[in-house]
Each structure stands twice: as C-alpha cells, then as structure tokens.
Amino acid sequence: MDLKDTPEQAGYRAKVRAWLEEHTAEAPVLSGPGALTDPDEIVAARRAWQGKLAEGGLAGVTWPREFGGQGLGPIEQVITGQEISRAGVPGILDAIGIGMLGPTIMAHGTGEQKVRYLGPMLHGDEVWCQLFSEPAAGSDLAAVQTRARQVDGGWVLNGQKVWTTNAHFASFGLLLARTDADAPKHKGLTMFVVPMDAEGVTVRGLRQISGEAEFNEVFFDDVRLDADAVVGPVDSGWGTALTTLMFERVTIGLGSESMGYREGRFARAIASDPAACRDPEVRERLGEIAADLLAIKFQGYRTITALQRGQIPGPEAGLAKVTVVNAAIAAGELIADVLGPDGLAEDSEWAYMISFLPGLKSAGGTEEILRNTIGERVLGLPPEPRLDKGIPFSELRAKEKEATAA
Amino acid sequence: MREAARTALSRHKTIEGARDALEGGALPDLWPTAKDAGWPGLLVSEEHGGAGLGAFDAMLVMQECGRVLAGVPLLGLLPSTAILDAAGYSDIEPLASGVVRSAWLPARPPGDVIGGWTVEPRGGKARADAPSASVEGDVVTLTGTVAFVPDAPGADLLVAVGVTRDGEPVAAAVPAGVAGVAIEPVVRYDATRSLGHVTLDGATGERLEVSAADLARAWHLAQALLAAESLGAVETTLEMAVRYAKERFTFGRAIGSYQAIKHGLTEVLRRQENARSLLYYAGWAYDDRPDEFALAASAARASAGSALDFASRQNITTHGGIGATWEHDAPLFFRRGQLSRRLLGGTGDAVDRVAGELLAAA
Numbered sequence: 022m023d024l025k026d027t028p029e030q031a032g033y034r035a036k037v038r039a040w041l042e043e044h045t046a047e048a049p050v051l052s053g054p055g056a057l058t059d060p061d062e063i064v065a066a067r068r069a070w071q072g073k074l075a076e077g078g079l080a081g082v083t084w085p086r087e088f089g090g091q092g093l094g095p096i097e098q099v100i101t102g103q104e105i106s107r108a109g110v111p112g113i114l115d116a117i118g119i120g121m122l123g124p125t126i127m128a129h130g131t132g133e134q135k136v137r138y139l140g141p142m143l144h145g146d147e148v149w150c151q152l153f154s155e156p157a158a159g160s161d162l163a164a165v166q167t168r169a170r171q172v173d174g175g176w177v178l179n180g181q182k183v184w185t186t187n188a189h190f191a192s193f194g195l196l197l198a199r200t201d202a203d204a205p206k207h208k209g210l211t212m213f214v215v216p217m218d219a220e221g222v223t224v225r226g227l228r229q230i231s232g233e234a235e236f237n238e239v240f241f242d243d244v245r246l247d248a249d250a251v252v253g254p255v256d257s258g259w260g261t262a263l264t265t266l267m268f269e270r271v272t273i274g275l276g277s278e279s280m281g282y283r284e285g286r287f288a289r290a291i292a293s294d295p296a297a298c299r300d301p302e303v304r305e306r307l308g309e310i311a312a313d314l315l316a317i318k319f320q321g322y323r324t325i326t327a328l329q330r331g332q333i334p335g336p337e338a339g340l341a342k343v344t345v346v347n348a349a350i351a352a353g354e355l356i357a358d359v360l361g362p363d364g365l366a367e368d369s370e371w372a373y374m375i376s377f378l379p380g381l382k383s384a385g386g387t388e389e390i391l392r393n394t395i396g397e398r399v400l401g402l403p404p405e406p407r408l409d410k411g412i413p414f415s416e417l418r419a420k421e422k423e424a425t426a427a
Numbered sequence: 428m429r430e431a432a433r434t435a436l437s438r439h440k441t442i443e444g445a446r447d448a449l450e451g452g453a454l455p456d457l458w459p460t461a462k463d464a465g466w467p468g469l470l471v472s473e474e475h476g477g478a479g480l481g482a483f484d485a486m487l488v489m490q491e492c493g494r495v496l497a498g499v500p501l502l503g504l505l506p507s508t509a510i511l512d513a514a515g516y517s518d519i520e521p522l523a524s525g526v527v528r529s530a531w532l533p534a535r536p537p538g539d540v541i542g543g544w545t546v547e548p549r550g551g552k553a554r555a556d557a558p559s560a561s562v563e564g565d566v567v568t569l570t571g572t573v574a575f576v577p578d579a580p581g582a583d584l585l586v587a588v589g590v591t592r593d594g595e596p597v598a599a600a601v602p603a604g605v606a607g608v609a610i611e612p613v614v615r616y617d618a619t620r621s622l623g624h625v626t627l628d629g630a631t632g633e634r635l636e637v638s639a640a641d642l643a644r645a646w647h648l649a650q651a652l653l654a655a656e657s658l659g660a661v662e663t664t665l666e667m668a669v670r671y672a673k674e675r676f677t678f679g680r681a682i683g684s685y686q687a688i689k690h691g692l693t694e695v696l697r698r699q700e701n702a703r704s705l706l707y708y709a710g711w712a713y714d715d716r717p718d719e720f721a722l723a724a725s726a727a728r729a730s731a732g733s734a735l736d737f738a739s740r741q742n743i744t745t746h747g748g749i750g751a752t753w754e755h756d757a758p759l760f761f762r763r764g765q766l767s768r769r770l771l772g773g774t775g776d777a778v779d780r781v782a783g784e785l786l787a788a789a
Contacts, residue, residue, distance in 0.1 A: 304783065307782040308729060315726050316702070
C-alpha cells in the first residue's frame with residue numbers, strides 16, 4: 022500500500038485544487054455566517070453547484086467520457102473528494118444518482134436511455150432517487166410488492182416505496198417492481214425509470230427521531246409508464262438491482278471515512294473540559310472510539326489500493342460501516358456524558374448526531390444482514406436454510422398471510 | 428518477506444512446542460532460522476550490515492511469528508537495534524548478523540497524565556521509575572530494576588534507558604555479563620514468551636548518543652511489533668474457528684450456518700481488519716509521519732490486543748468444550764493473548780495514549 026501520491030496523482034490533485042481555489046466563492050454556504058436556510062434555496066444552490074463541479078470535471082470522475090465524465094479511476098475520485106472536503110465546499114448533491122444509479126443505467130440501459138438521462142443527471146439538472154426499499158422489503162429486498170402490470174403500449178404501476186432520499190425534489194427514480202408474481206421471488210422483477218412528476222406519484226416526507234425529514238415515502242397509484250421505461254430485460258430486474266447494490270458497496274466502502282465521524286472532532290468536544298481530559302474512564306472510551314475511527318481511515322486507503330489493482334470491493338467494505346456507526350454511537354454517548362443534558366439540547370450538533378445514528382445502523386443494509394453476507398461470502402460459512410427458494414412469489418405471500426393469521 | 432517468513436517458520440513444530448514448553452519441554456531454537464532470514468538486521472541500516480528495512484517489514488515478520496506462536500526473540504531485539512542504529516553504535520555489525528543478540532529494557536515515555544520515564548513494575552498497578560543513571564564521559568552507570576523484559580534471558584547486550592538526576596533520559600549499551608547486572612528468567616502463562624526481571628546495580632555501559640524522541644520511538648515501535656504479532660495470532664484463531672464451524676453439525680446443519688456463530692466470527696474478522704489497517708498506519712507513520720507514530724502505534728496495539736482477546740475466546744466458544752481442553756491448540760492462542768495484553772504497559776495504557784495524543788492535539 023502506498024499512501025503517497027504518484028507524480029500523476031499529485032498533478033491531478035494540483036489541478037483539482039486549483040479549480041476549487043478559483044471557484045470556491047461560487048459554492049453555496051451551508052453552515053456558519055450567511056448560510057442558506059430555506060430548504061428549496063439550498064437544493065437549488067446545490068444543484069447549480071453540482072453543475073459547476075461537472076463542468077470543472079469534479080463530478081462523475083469515474084464516468085466514461087462519452088457520458089460527460091472524466092474517464093478516470095477511483096483514486097482520482099478519492100482525490101477529488103479529499104480536495105472538495107479540504108476546500109470546505111459542498112460536494113455533489115446527487116451522490117446516489119452519480120455513484121449508483123447512473124452506473125446502473127450505463128450497465129443495463131438502452132442507448133436512448135443513456136443519451137436521455139445521464140447528461141442532466143451529471144449536471145444536477147435532474148436529480149434522481151432510488152426506489153428500492155418498501156415497508157415489507159428492506160433486508161429482504163427481493164420481496165418487493167410494488168406491481169407493474171403490462172398494458173397496451175406500456176405499464177401501470179401500483180404500490181409504495183420507503184426510505185427514499187431526495188424523492189421530494191427528484192426528477193426521476195429508478196424503481197424495482199414485481200412484474201410476474203407467479204415466478205419465484207427473485208425472477209419476476211423488473212427495473213423501471215419513473216418520472217417523479219407523473220400522475221399518481223405522491224411523495225411524503227418521513228420525519229425521523231431528530232424531527233427532520235431526510236427520507237420520504239413514495240406512493241404509486243395507477244402510474245402510467247411508457248414501454249421504454251424498462252431498464253434491462255423484463256423479469257430480470259434482480260440482476261439489474263445487484264449492479265446498483267455493487268456500486269452502493271463501493272460508495273459505502275469509500276464513503277465510511279467521510280461520514281464526518283472523525284476522532285479529532287470528538288476529541289475537541291471533550292478537550293475544553295480539564296476534568297474530563299484527566300478522567301481515566303473518559304480517556305479509555307475516547308481512546309477506543311478513536312482507534313476504531315483511525316482504523317477505518319486507513320481501511321479506506323486499503324480499499325483504494327484494492328481498486329488500483331482492479332479488484333472490486335467485496336461485501337467486507339460493509340464492516341467499515343458497522344465500525345463507523347458503532348464508534349459514532351459510542352462517541353455520542355461519551356460526549357453527552359461529558360457535556361450533560363446541554364449536549365442533548367435540540368439545536369446542538371450532538372443531539373442531531375445522537376438522533377441520526379440509530380437509523381443509520383440499518384441504512385445501506387442492516388448490521389445483521391451485512392454480517393450474514395460477509396460470513397457467507399468472505400469467510401465462506403454456509404448460508405442459513407431458506408424457505409423462499411423456488412416458490413412462486415404469490416404462493417409465498419399466501420403462506421406468510423396464513424402464518425400471521427394463525 | 429511474508430512468504431519467506433512463513434516458509435522458514437513452517438519447518439518447526441512451534442505450536443506443539445508451545446504446549447510442551449508449558450510442561451517444561453524445550454522450545455524449538457528459532458534463532459538460527461532468524462539469522463538465516465536476516466531478521467536481526469531488519470532495522471539496521473545497510474551501511475551497518477543490516478537490511479535497512481522499515482517498521483512495516485519488521486511487523487510482517489512479527490505477524491508471521493504470531494501466526495504460529497513462534498518464540499523468536501524479536502520483541503526485545505528489534506527496538507534495541509533501532510536505538511543502536513540511531514546512535515551510530517560502532518559494534519552493530521555482529522548484532523545485525525545475529526552473532527550477538529541484544530535486548531531492550533522497555534522504558535515508557537512521559538504522557539500527558541503520567542509524567543516521567545517509567546518501566547514495568549514487578550507487580551501492582553503503579554509503574555516503576557526508570558533506573559537512575561549517572562553519566563561520566565562515555566560511561567553511564569545505572570541502578571534500578573526493570574521487570575518483565577522481553578527476551579532478556581540469554582541476551583548478550585542490554586540496551587538500557589535510565590534517567591539522570593535532572594530528569595533527562597539517557598541510553599546505554601550494557602554487556603549482560605558486566606558486574607552489577609542480574610537477569611532472572613520468568614515465565615508467565617505463555618511459555619513461548621521469554622521474559623526476565625533485569626536488575627542493574629551500578630552496572631556500567633557505553634553511552635548511546637540518542638535523543639528522547641529516539642527512545643520514545645523505540646517504545647512505540649515495540650507497541651506496533653506486539654500488535655503485529657497479535658494480529659498474526661488472530662488470523663490463525665479465525666481460520667481455526669471458521670474451519671470448525673463448517674465441519675461441526677448440530678440439528679442437521681453446520682454450526683457456521685447459524686447467525687449466532689456466523690456473527691461472532693464476522694466480529695472477529697471486523698476486529699482483525701481494523702487492527703490490520705492500523706498496522707498499515709503505524710508502518711507508514713514510522714517513516715513518513717514520525718509525529719503521528721505514537722498515535723498510530725498505540726491505536727494498533729489497543730486494537731490488536733482487544734482483537735486477540737475477542738478472537739481467542741470466540742475460537743474456544745466456537746469449538747465448545749473441546750476448545751477448552753489441554754490437548755487443543757485454541758488455549759495456546761488464548762494464553763498468548765492473555766500475557767501479551769499485560770506486557771509493555773498493557774493494552775489499557777495504549778488506549779490511554781491514543782486519547783492523550785488526541786486531546787493534546789485538540
């Protein structure tokens with residue numbers, strides 16, 4: 022592993038830094054004096070900023086040139102992220118689109134879909150959302166029940182999605198729907214592009230512990246889709262979804278370090294209290310939290326090294342997320358213990374963090390599901406017996422209803 | 428480096444030897460293997476006859492030793508050679524080639540709460556003062572006791588750290604045979620670990636021209652080396668437990684298919700990989716970020732120490748009752764973890780150092 026830039030990487034870094042220095046004044050201010058407060062204004066400003074980043078070559082770094090990207094590798098992507106963070110400016114707004122959904126369309130979409138959607142996605146003209154999870158399909162994503170029924174010239178969509186980030190201002194969503202309920206669970210699924218302004222689409226904010234609504238519920242009532250809304254083959258949507266999930270792992274693998282849970286930030290919260298600084302219990306807790314967070318920082322470099330060698334990050338990247346979330350939970354506990362009830366004042370950054378983390382434990386795959394996957398794929402342990410293999414989805418649902426009624 | 432170390436060590440029955448030694452048997456003599464592989468000179472620069480490699484390579488060798496519980500006297504040796512090399516010690520070539528073996532008397536550098544240079548006590552929670560030192564020209568005279576010194580028994584040369592009357596640390600190369608040096612061999616719980624209580628009673632040695640930073644660096648290097656050795660032991664316990672979890676069936680299926688077992692073993696993997704990442708950090712910081720080395724090495728020690736505790740217990744648990752029997756290998760790794768976590772200040776001190784470094788920088 023080499024933590025130093027090669028001459029090429031150093032050259033790229035200098036280029037990115039120069040661009041950012043020239044354009045920092047144009048970036049939206051999201052915190053501190055003069056910060057934007059109106060949510061609509063924030064979204065508009067961040068979309069415009071994403072457009073500027075794209076023009077400067079700082080968005081879609083790994084996207085092929087034919088789709089407006091830079092055609093560079095993950096290292097350059099990481100360098101870009103580091104420099105954006107160093108400049109103290111916001112990054113791209115549509116990380117889900119650019120990191121996960123765009124690459125899925127590149128892999129499975131038609132030529133027309135790529136031409137129509139990728140450019141506006143990259144420039145922030147059209148923001149995207151990921152319409153995968155449902156009230157009864159989270160860990161068990163293939164259990165989605167949202168139905169797409171084929172009609173003359175297209176499809177009709179009915180159902181509900183949940184935990185949808187950015188849906189309230191997204192132009193499009195990538196949606197996983199059931200198209201054949203008589204096929205086994207993983208077989209009868211299809212991926213669609215859904216215009217969020219279509220008739221019958223309703224978006225509702227979902228307030229969380231903090232009181233803020235970062236996610237949404239999305240309802241579909243007889244939403245009419247054209248035939249060309251299908252991404253990838255009909256009834257093969259699970260394969261398409263796996264592509265998205267693979268890119269989600271890359272995003273998480275490279276992103277765990279940048280969730281803002283840094284050891285130095287937590288140390289600073291305590292450092293002004295001399296009694297806390299000398300308290301053996303406080304020090305032990307801080308030391309253990311910090312060791313975990315430092316480990317993840319350097320695991321990030323290991324991930325990059327693996328990417329450099331052409332390896333795709335495996336499910337083990339999920340362990341970094343487990344570590345970061347649990348270390349941050351422990352840090353919230355420690356800081357609240359040191360600061361007392363004031364640490365829980367609704368407007369404090371710590372109250373917000375403490376409220377945000379219980380949900381984050383389940384985001385991007387629950388800890389238990391991650392451990393199942395890693396135990397099986399990385400350690401090679403046998404899977405648990407499953408009761409849903411090879412059974413038509415409709416039959417499975419009937420069995421579940423029977424079991425809960427009994 | 429890693430493959431060569433693994434192959435060299437595979438020629439010896441180190442794990443069987445670890446069990447036999449608990450009942451008074453002799454450990455396999457791995458010193459010739461270490462000499463052939465060039466390990467004594469890992470941290471000695473090339474112009475002094477060493478390999479001139481960095482901490483990263485030394486850690487890889489320690490990791491391989493840890494994997495098979497090999498009792499190679501590197502934990503005492505490598506920090507001593509780092510100090511001697513920094514001092515430009517004239518007679519270092521026989522040390523680099525392994526003709527002469529040295530051991531370092533560990534001295535903990537001051538922290539933000541415990542000031543002063545301290546050494547391991549014979550017992551109890553309070554650390555002991557480092558030996559007192561008086562300097563006359565090139566000669567240092569030392570008096571004091573350093574307990575639980577890794578690889579002291581049989582060493583030819585001791586690299587000792589003492590504190591002068593005005594509180595300054597000084598280092599000296601003290602031949603183990605000079606008057607006023609007594610080394611009492613001790614074995615505690617893990618017979619592969621050679622330890623000694625070293626008493627200096629007016630013992631004299633050649634003054635080594637090193638800074639306090641060089642001596643602090645040796646302490647943190649030892650933390651990183653012990654962490655690397657522990658990581659190797661974690662790797663073996665995880666492999667053992669995974670193998671068994673695939674073979675052992677209950678209620679008609681392999682126990683590894685149950686979440687209770689699977690999640691416990693992925694937790695071992697998580698801790699193992701965190702420790703490994705921190706060792707990369709330490710190996711990099713040693714050469715490229717010296718001001719972060721204390722933080723990196725302490726974090727690695729903390730992480731690897733608790734990983735080995737967790738892993739060695741999880742290994743026994745996965746095996747069930749058989750894992751807690753004398754004949755099984757699992758307890759040997761458990762013993763390794765138990766003792767390792769109590770050496771060189773203990774893992775608790777390393778955790779505290781992480782906090783201290785961060786609070787000082789905050």
